[in-house]
Amino acid sequence: MAIRFDAVIVGGGPAGLSAALVLAQAGVKVAVIERGDYAGAKNMFGGVIYHEPTDWVVPGFASEAPLERRIGHHEYWFLDERSALKIAYEDAAWREKPNAWSVMRAKFDAWFAGKVEKAGAQVITQTTVVDLLRDGRTIRGVVTSRPEGEVEAPLVLIAQGVNALLVEKAGLGRDWRADEVVLGVKEVIQLPKGAIEERFGLTEGEGTAVEMLGGEATAGLMGSAFLYTNSDTVSIGTAVLLSHLREQGENPNRLLERIKAHPSVAPLLKGGEMREYSAHLIPEGGYRAMPRLYGNGVLVAGDSAAMVNAVTMEGTDLAMVSGKLAGETMLEALEKGDFTERTLSRYRDRLEDSFVFRDLKQFSRVGTFFADNRQYFDFYPRLANGVARQLFTVDLRPKAEHVRGLLDQIRGRRSLWRIGMDLVRGWRALA
Amino acid sequence: MHAVVCIKQVPDTTEVRIDPKTGTLDRRGVPNIVNPEDLHALEAALEFRDRFGGRVTVLTMGPNFAASALRECLALGADEGVLLTDRRFAAADTFATTYALWSAIQKIEKERGPVDVVLTGRYALDGDTGQVGPGLARRLRVPLLSYVTAIEEVDFEAKRIVVQRHIEGAVVTLESRLPAVLTCSADLNQVRYASLPALLAAQQAQVTAWSVDDVGADPEQCGLKGSPTIVSKSFVPEPRTDTCRLFEGEPAEAAASLVDFLIAEHRIPGFEPVGAKEA
Numbered sequence: 001m002a003i004r005f006d007a008v009i010v011g012g013g014p015a016g017l018s019a020a021l022v023l024a025q026a027g028v029k030v031a032v033i034e035r036g037d038y039a040g041a042k043n044m045f046g047g048v049i050y051h052e053p054t055d056w057v058v059p060g061f062a063s064e065a066p067l068e069r070r071i072g073h074h075e076y077w078f079l080d081e082r083s084a085l086k087i088a089y090e091d092a093a094w095r096e097k098p099n100a101w102s103v104m105r106a107k108f109d110a111w112f113a114g115k116v117e118k119a120g121a122q123v124i125t126q127t128t129v130v131d132l133l134r135d136g137r138t139i140r141g142v143v144t145s146r147p148e149g150e151v152e153a154p155l156v157l158i159a160q161g162v163n164a165l166l167v168e169k170a171g172l173g174r175d176w177r178a179d180e181v182v183l184g185v186k187e188v189i190q191l192p193k194g195a196i197e198e199r200f201g202l203t204e205g206e207g208t209a210v211e212m213l214g215g216e217a218t219a220g221l222m223g224s225a226f227l228y229t230n231s232d233t234v235s236i237g238t239a240v241l242l243s244h245l246r247e248q249g250e251n252p253n254r255l256l257e258r259i260k261a262h263p264s265v266a267p268l269l270k271g272g273e274m275r276e277y278s279a280h281l282i283p284e285g286g287y288r289a290m291p292r293l294y295g296n297g298v299l300v301a302g303d304s305a306a307m308v309n310a311v312t313m314e315g316t317d318l319a320m321v322s323g324k325l326a327g328e329t330m331l332e333a334l335e336k337g338d339f340t341e342r343t344l345s346r347y348r349d350r351l352e353d354s355f356v357f358r359d360l361k362q363f364s365r366v367g368t369f370f371a372d373n374r375q376y377f378d379f380y381p382r383l384a385n386g387v388a389r390q391l392f393t394v395d396l397r398p399k400a401e402h403v404r405g406l407l408d409q410i411r412g413r414r415s416l417w418r419i420g421m422d423l424v425r426g427w428r429a430l431a
Numbered sequence: 432m433h434a435v436v437c438i439k440q441v442p443d444t445t446e447v448r449i450d451p452k453t454g455t456l457d458r459r460g461v462p463n464i465v466n467p468e469d470l471h472a473l474e475a476a477l478e479f480r481d482r483f484g485g486r487v488t489v490l491t492m493g494p495n496f497a498a499s500a501l502r503e504c505l506a507l508g509a510d511e512g513v514l515l516t517d518r519r520f521a522a523a524d525t526f527a528t529t530y531a532l533w534s535a536i537q538k539i540e541k542e543r544g545p546v547d548v549v550l551t552g553r554y555a556l557d558g559d560t561g562q563v564g565p566g567l568a569r570r571l572r573v574p575l576l577s578y579v580t581a582i583e584e585v586d587f588e589a590k591r592i593v594v595q596r597h598i599e600g601a602v603v604t605l606e607s608r609l610p611a612v613l614t615c616s617a618d619l620n621q622v623r624y625a626s627l628p629a630l631l632a633a634q635q636a637q638v639t640a641w642s643v644d645d646v647g648a649d650p651e652q653c654g655l656k657g658s659p660t661i662v663s664k665s666f667v668p669e670p671r672t673d674t675c676r677l678f679e680g681e682p683a684e685a686a687a688s689l690v691d692f693l694i695a696e697h698r699i700p701g702f703e704p705v706g707a708k709e710a
């Protein structure tokens with residue numbers, strides 16, 4: 001006898017669980033199929049989630065979810081060999097109205113899955129979806145790795161993360177190209193109690209999120225390094241475009257070791273003990289890399305749909321919002337009893353109306369632009385450091401010589417005309 | 432055939448760390464699993480049932496959330512999961528645990544029919560004592576077959592079993608009468624993969640919960656009260672520093688130097704230094 005559900009969600013991450021929550025709360029018979037031992041088990045994310053989008057999906061999450069620290073500072077560091085130009089923003093208003101939280105998604109997703117289960121969804125773990133059940137061009141269920149593992153459902157949501165094999169099997173898209181994915185490597189380093197507050201200038205429970213750009217962070221390749229504070233650990237890592245790593249023969253572990261040894265970073269990690277090491281792909285191809293988002297009986301959300309904003313480093317919130325919108329569309333389809341593209345296309349309409357699509361569209365040219373213009377990841381961070389160095393260094397030379405020194409640094413490497421053009425083009429790519 | 436499998440829910444020790452200050456396990460965020468070798472004991476019982484028919488009852492003692500461990504066993508095919516849960520069972524050492532499990536097996540025999548074999552894992556990942564299986568055999572007054580790595584023959588009609596036991600440096604083949612207690616090693620078999628319908632059914636399944644009174648146990652012999660073991664101290668060994676000496680050179684030469692060093696330094700009786708060849 002075949003197992004039947006009204007909806008099957010492939011993947012117990014934020015996208016899948018957000019959709020499941022909507023459906024379960026409406027009393028829909030929904031199953032979430034997760035390949036890990038538990039939801040979050042396969043996740044390496046230790047980073048920042050944003051308060052408002054998360055609260056929109058799970059109202060009141062902040063009082064019950066396992067959160068690490070409330071992010072009170074956001075910083076950008078531009079690294080040169082032995083220096084760093086830092087831009088920091090801190091906001092006391094975030095104390096009353098939180099903006100972002102650091103979380104360990106292994107814990108967060110497990111909590112979220114528990115919540116979804118309580119709402120009435122069936123969460124099936126240690127089970128891999130290996131194929132789809134089809135009727136011509138209509139998807140009507142999934143095939144799992146277990147014996148007698150077929151599950152029939154008029155609606156299937158593919159939310160299986162970056163390695164979205166089912167997207168191809170559903171005929172909705174192709175595998176990523178190497179210039180559409182970023183390889184992230186990360187270490188979680190445990191620090192002595194009180195060290196995080198002391199070293200980062202934080203009050204208890206407050207955290208910081210640092211993004212690092214520049215040749216010293218990524219060897220001049222497109223990408224960035226990051227450092228986030230958790231309760232008693234810090235997450236430090238790099239995320240670099242896969243095609244650049246390949247072209248350059250660069251090893252991401254080496255990059256990470258270099259960042260950890262940078263004089264602006266090393267003292268922050270001193271005496272720390274490595275707890276976890278992990279690596280994962282991030283689909284940063286954006287709007288242009290997106291698969292088709294729906295078909296008959298099937299939808300795609302989260303990383304599987306390339307819903308990552310590489311410019312603002314958002315992914316989890318886009319996954320949750322897209323999951324919720326997919327869930328709402330699935331609910332509508334169940335109410336109408338129509339599981340064809342006609343009703344499911346409403347998912348795309350909902351996304352178009354949301355910040356998810358607006359942002360991804362706006363930044364749709366950014367990826368290729370910056371991938372082809374590596375000066376933004378090498379020359380400019382160094383230049384910025386050079387300017388700051390001349391500005392802050394006081395010696396016996398007149399200031400005019402400092403300026404001349406700076407111009408000498410630029411001369412022969414990049415003309416002022418090209419710098420001007422880079423500024424204009426860089427701005428255009430982003431705006 | 433009626434098999435009772437005793438299992439334990441343990442923290443996944445691959446993810447546990449020890450708090451160096453308190454010397455206790457830091458279980459925060461560590462998932463609970465069925466003790467891996469207990470699953471091999473269950474698999475052995477399920478294979479008996481596949482061949483001879485009958486019934487497999489899984490038994491555990493623990494807090495309410497240990498029901499999830501029983502559900503995992505139900506998904507694999509066990510007929511019933513019995514959870515001994517009662518505050519008075521808490522903080523039991525292996526002696527009190529054995530008493531509680533034995534009390535429950537008495538009740539299982541009375542209400543579900545005679546038990547032909549009791550199976551369990553060699554030892555639990557967390558406590559590492561390996562005492563409960565032998566203790567059960569003693570209380571049940573049946574033979575103990577520990578460290579079982581293979582079951583060669585079994586005949587529930589004739590009430591006999593032939594098993595291989597792995598002991599240090601040897602494999603022993605033993606014939607025993609049944610009922611008996613078997614403590615099973617991971618080499619015994621490969622644990623099956625639950626079918627999806629069984630997994631779903633198990634998630635909704637109820638387990639049988641029994642208290643101290645339900646199994647007619649003496650509260651004085653249960654839990655902390657019934658536990659003679661006292662943990663006087665637990666500690667994390669201090670990391671030691673020692674000197675490391677590297678014997679370099681051609682392999683034969685380095686080996687000779689090493690042998691000379693060991694003989695000289697440790698005065699191994701009956702050996703004289705061979706004398707490393709001059710380089």
